[in-house]
Amino acid sequence: MREFYGVGIGPGDKELITLKGYNTLRNSDYIFIPKSKGESLAGSIVSDYIEGKNIIEIEFPMGESNSDRYAEAAVLINETIKEGQIGAFITLGDPMTYSTYIYLMIELFKFDIKVETIPGITSFNAAAACLNEPITLKGDNFYLCDGQIDDDILKKASSVCILKVNKNKENIINILEENGFKYVYVRRCTQKDEKVLYDKDEILNDNDYMSLIFARKETVNNLFST
Ligand SMILES: C[S@@+](CC[C@H](N)C(=O)[O-])C[C@H]1O[C@@H](n2cnc3c(N)ncnc32)[C@H](O)[C@@H]1O
Incomplete structure (x- = not known):
């Protein structure tokens, strides 16, 4: 099986991630980090938790139309995670609340990969x-x-x-x-x-x-x- 998780990492305090979110990051082979113009607040919040992981940064510039980027990111994620592997995409707050993750998740539904969302504190x-x-x-x-x-x-x-x-x-x-x-x-x-x-x-x-x-x-x- 190939597994993909959208992990809500909470509002900023790194202790406000759920235990399930933390464990998912620790169990993942790949961590996908959204960046805007080269920066990632989400990435900096979980930096202590993802040491030693394969990090893949994906650019979603704030304030620009990212519709093509969601599809491209889904292809990248689908091609990266091989049989038996786990990937996690981190998202600020809760993944189902006004987030880039939602559009990415919809694109990922087109592939034969398990998609699971871990809620976060909004x-x-x-x-x-x-x-x-x-x-x-x-x-x-x-x-x-x-x-x-x-x-x-x-x-x-x-x-x-x-x-x-x-x-x-x-x-x-x-x-x-x-x-x-x-x-x-x-x-x-x-x-x-x-x-x-x-x-x-x-x-x-x-x-x-x-x-x-x-x-x-x-x-x-x-x-x-x-
Ligand atoms: C794309 S939405 C992401 C919402 C996020 N998924 C959530 O669950 O809260 C970005 C907006 O969330 C709000 N936001 C996110 N984190 C925040 C924080 N730590 N403090 C204040 N506002 C925040 C701001 O209004 C920001 O413009």
């Missing part, structure tokens, strides 16, 4: 924990989106997390304020340069792709802006 799970703020209480509706926020859905939500906020922060914050949400910006959650901002101007002045906005109508601590 960025928004990590942010809620870092803030000591629930994602959902009994009866709540949670809205997860990326880049844009839909006013009509927001009206029905008790809590919301917006990923990839970098390019559209002002608009997102205005919509949250108009709908009576308290919000907080979390950058590089659980990483060494983590930052938590509540002030609107400070949020607008910060620029980092690895950031999100988490908001609730009712909060359990009083740290949030109003």
Whole structure:
């Protein structure tokens, strides 16, 4: 059998990988690492765990269309993993949440190779924990989106997390304020340069792709802006 695993490595703190994810990396013959413009945050997070493994880096430049690259990467992975071997593709947070891995996995379904996904702790799970703020209480509706926020859905939500906020922060914050949400910006959650901002101007002045906005109508601590 030939085995391929998509491994969620969590939000950044290298202790926030699951034991199953760690064991899968340790058991793998090949580790496939996504890179963007030569850099890989995911690769640096698990660097201690993949020493001595065959490392294959795959470029998926951020902000560019990668549709051809998913198919090419699937061919590369399929040709690399031989009978009896195991390969793992690492992905930040959870593999099934807004990730490159999903498109790669779909391409891999075309080949005769076992594909299994190991879940990971998402960025928004990590942010809620870092803030000591629930994602959902009994009866709540949670809205997860990326880049844009839909006013009509927001009206029905008790809590919301917006990923990839970098390019559209002002608009997102205005919509949250108009709908009576308290919000907080979390950058590089659980990483060494983590930052938590509540002030609107400070949020607008910060620029980092690895950031999100988490908001609730009712909060359990009083740290949030109003
Ligand atoms: C392509 S999505 C990946 C989401 C990831 N698969 C997950 O489970 O959270 C990238 C976006 O996730 C968010 N993100 C990922 N890791 C983060 C972190 N440690 N702190 C804050 N936001 C993060 C940012 O909004 C970023 O723009």
